[in-house]
Amino acid sequence: MTFWLLLAVNSITFGGLLFLLSAGFSLIFGLMRIPNLTHGSLFMLGAYFGASLALGYRGAAINFWVAAVVGALLVAAVGALIERLLLRRLLGEQLAQVLVTLGISFMIADLCLMGWGGDPISVATPPEFEGFARIGSLVFPIYRLVIILVAVAVAIALWLMLDRTRLGAMIRAGVDDPEMARVVGIRVSRLFTIVFALGAGLAGFAGMIGSPILSVYPGLDTDMLPLALVVVILGGTGSLLGSFVGSMIIGVIYNFGQALLPELAYFILFLPMLLVLVLRPQGLFGRQLP
Amino acid sequence: MMRSATRMRSWRLLALGLALAGIPYGLPGSYYVNVASQILLYAIFALGLSVLVGYAGLVSLGHAGLFGLACYGVAYLLAAGHGHSIAIVTSLAIAILGTAVFAALSLRTTGIGFIMITLALGEILWGLAYRWISITNGDNGINVASRPSPFGLSLASAGQFYYATLLMFLLAVAAVSMFVHSPLGAALRGTRDQPRRMNALGYHVWMIRFWACLFSGLLTAIAGILFVYYNQFISPQTLALTSSAEVLLMVISGGASTLLGPIVGAALVVTVKNVVSAYIERWNFMLGAIFVAIVLLMPEGLVPGTARLWRSAARALRGRSDLPAAVGRTDPQ
Numbered sequence: 042m043t044f045w046l047l048l049a050v051n052s053i054t055f056g057g058l059l060f061l062l063s064a065g066f067s068l069i070f071g072l073m074r075i076p077n078l079t080h081g082s083l084f085m086l087g088a089y090f091g092a093s094l095a096l097g098y099r100g101a102a103i104n105f106w107v108a109a110v111v112g113a114l115l116v117a118a119v120g121a122l123i124e125r126l127l128l129r130r131l132l133g134e135q136l137a138q139v140l141v142t143l144g145i146s147f148m149i150a151d152l153c154l155m156g157w158g159g160d161p162i163s164v165a166t167p168p169e170f171e172g173f174a175r176i177g178s179l180v181f182p183i184y185r186l187v188i189i190l191v192a193v194a195v196a197i198a199l200w201l202m203l204d205r206t207r208l209g210a211m212i213r214a215g216v217d218d219p220e221m222a223r224v225v226g227i228r229v230s231r232l233f234t235i236v237f238a239l240g241a242g243l244a245g246f247a248g249m250i251g252s253p254i255l256s257v258y259p260g261l262d263t264d265m266l267p268l269a270l271v272v273v274i275l276g277g278t279g280s281l282l283g284s285f286v287g288s289m290i291i292g293v294i295y296n297f298g299q300a301l302l303p304e305l306a307y308f309i310l311f312l313p314m315l316l317v318l319v320l321r322p323q324g325l326f327g328r329q330l331p
Numbered sequence: 332m333m334r335s336a337t338r339m340r341s342w343r344l345l346a347l348g349l350a351l352a353g354i355p356y357g358l359p360g361s362y363y364v365n366v367a368s369q370i371l372l373y374a375i376f377a378l379g380l381s382v383l384v385g386y387a388g389l390v391s392l393g394h395a396g397l398f399g400l401a402c403y404g405v406a407y408l409l410a411a412g413h414g415h416s417i418a419i420v421t422s423l424a425i426a427i428l429g430t431a432v433f434a435a436l437s438l439r440t441t442g443i444g445f446i447m448i449t450l451a452l453g454e455i456l457w458g459l460a461y462r463w464i465s466i467t468n469g470d471n472g473i474n475v476a477s478r479p480s481p482f483g484l485s486l487a488s489a490g491q492f493y494y495a496t497l498l499m500f501l502l503a504v505a506a507v508s509m510f511v512h513s514p515l516g517a518a519l520r521g522t523r524d525q526p527r528r529m530n531a532l533g534y535h536v537w538m539i540r541f542w543a544c545l546f547s548g549l550l551t552a553i554a555g556i557l558f559v560y561y562n563q564f565i566s567p568q569t570l571a572l573t574s575s576a577e578v579l580l581m582v583i584s585g586g587a588s589t590l591l592g593p594i595v596g597a598a599l600v601v602t603v604k605n606v607v608s609a610y611i612e613r614w615n616f617m618l619g620a621i622f623v624a625i626v627l628l629m630p631e632g633l634v635p636g637t638a639r640l641w642r643s644a645a646r647a648l649r650g651r652s653d654l655p656a657a658v659g660r661t662d663p664q
Contacts, residue, residue: 076447130627135443136390137626140583143392143576144622151616263572267454270447304465307458314451315436322439 046179048300049293054185054254056292057192061247062265063272063284064199065240071216071279072236075135078142079123080244081266082149087116087245088257089157092164095249105167113246120241124234132230146262154259161258164249188250195243196285203281212236216279268295271314277327286325344508348501354493361489365561368493370601371500372557377581377593378507379550384579385587386511387543388523389438389445392575393453397433397548399460399570401426401555406473406565407466415479423552429456430548434541441526453575460567472566475559486560496557503550508590510546519543577604577618584625586632595634 062084069077091112094103103111123145131137170184203209214222215229223229248261255261268291276287290313298306317324351371355364376398383389404422409415437448460467467473478486486492510516521529522536530536559565568574577600585596607617629636 074443076443137630139446140626141623144619147615147619151613267451270451274447274451304463307455307462311455318436318439
């Protein structure tokens with residue numbers, strides 16, 4: 042019983058991390074029509090930045106959550122630079138943009154290897170959330186519950202931002218019809234930078250808050266990128282709800298697969314993607330992009 | 332005219348073959364012959380991918396998975412005690428079957444969707460190679476004890492293996508050249524440029540793309556089998572996204588929709604990789620940087636890009652020499 046319960050909590054926790062990662066991926070895809078292949082690298086970069094800040098230099102460490110936010114802001118800045126300096130030059134050439142993001146992801150991976158070395162860095166769980174919560178006879182690891190709460194809070198904040206604010210309305214307009222959005226005076230190119238930085242920041246934040254569970258190691262980027270891809274193929278591009286549901290499904294399948302069929306865990310992920318591709322190619326909550 | 336063009340192509344191919352056949356005599360040691368073998372086998376791989384990228388307009392980021400499927404097929408069957416011919420034929424069949432599944436899934440979309448799905452499929456194959464330890468031996472990989480000796484000819488030495496690779500390379504070049512100039516190749520280019528019109532003209536666009544995928548998969552599998560015999564070892568690293576990106580870089584850097592482009596690209600990438608790895612460890616950084624530079628500076632690839640520069644340089648030179656004659660003449664345009 043406890044085994045299954047823990048597995049379920051782990052699945053939802055992982056789903057929450059995946060949501061933080063894939064929400065930005067999905068928004069970038071929806072707005073700019075490109076899969077951002079640096080997304081896994083940005084996740085890893087956030088984890089490395091955060092870990093360095095949290096572990097500190099000669100004992101001058103920073104609080105875990107401050108480190109996570111500062112790391113996320115740094116990664117958002119990196120994302121904005123990538124968009125401004127490189128992707129902007131290739132406006133309208135989707136293939137070229139994808140290839141550039143791929144090239145940058147290799148460069149970031151190698152720079153991380155250079156800067157932080159090949160050994161995994163483990164980040165301690167923030168002390169205030171260590172240990173377990175007991176509800177009756179059931180035991181829950183607190184930090185994982187915190188991650189779920191953070192993911193849900195971010196999901197609600199993102200939804201409010203997209204649904205209720207002027208910026209959100211402009212982003213939705215840009216996703217639905219970039220030409221018309223331009224015609225009515227929305228500076229879509231500025232939205233590109235904002236959304237790219239936002240997506241990058243979310244990915245970096247996810248990397249750091251996931252680090253006590255996943256630890257930080259070279260190759261984290263290529264472990265996470267396919268998961269984000271599968272989530273978005275499953276949930277549909279440009280849809281927040283799609284990323285959320287897709288992340289939860291993948292989180293559950295991935296964790297149960299790991300526990301029950303470790304050799305085929307990666308392969309089992311493929312099944313829901315296969316079903317969706319065959320039955321509903323635009324994804325569960327996606328619309329057919331023009 | 333058609334026939335003379337074909338004959339011209341065969342002459343060129345023959346000349347290329349003769350020039351390449353002399354390489355083991357011109358190179359100082361077996362290390363260089365091995366690099367030449369690598370270039371040729373990667374050229375086969377790149378030609379296979381260029382069928383999709385250049386002529387079908389479908390960019391695959393999962394081809395290393397198909398390549399690895401053929402490699403693991405051979406290695407697993409040999410380790411299980413089967414002979415070389417059974418291992419080669421069966422793994423070709425497995426790789427083509429894998430390509431068919433791969434194509435059936437990814438051809439539901441084109442463009443960016445195709446890239447995403449092939450990337451995800453490639454990563455899944457990598458994950459299988461990495462995790463399905465009872466079949467693939469995981470990170471430790473599988474050793475291949477010996478190379479085959481077709482018709483009693485040993486392929487053990489670097490030079491012998493080079494000639495086997497060269498033979499397959501020339502066959503691959505001839506096959507791609509025939510494919511590109513065949514009606515199917517023309518139809519494939521049509522589906523790249525005007526899929527709707529091709530559909531309206533009665534072509535089965537999906538089927539044409541599917542055949543292109545299978546052809547690409549066949550070449551990829553052949554390259555994979557050569558690769559596993561060349562290294563006599565296979566590990567999940569061969570299936571990683573980096574490998575897919577490397578071969579895509581070969582195709583794009585050389586020029587995707589030319590016959591020569593992928594070959595030049597393979598030579599460039601393999602040479603740079605061998606040279607760079609000898610001096611610094613940062614091959615992945617270089618790979619990424621070359622990618623970004625090529626896409627930003629010479630998006631059409633080196634072969635068409637150089638041809639363009641050459642033409643405009645020649646025009647500039649010619650223009651300067653007949654400048655006096657041109658003075659006073661009104662340009663019709």
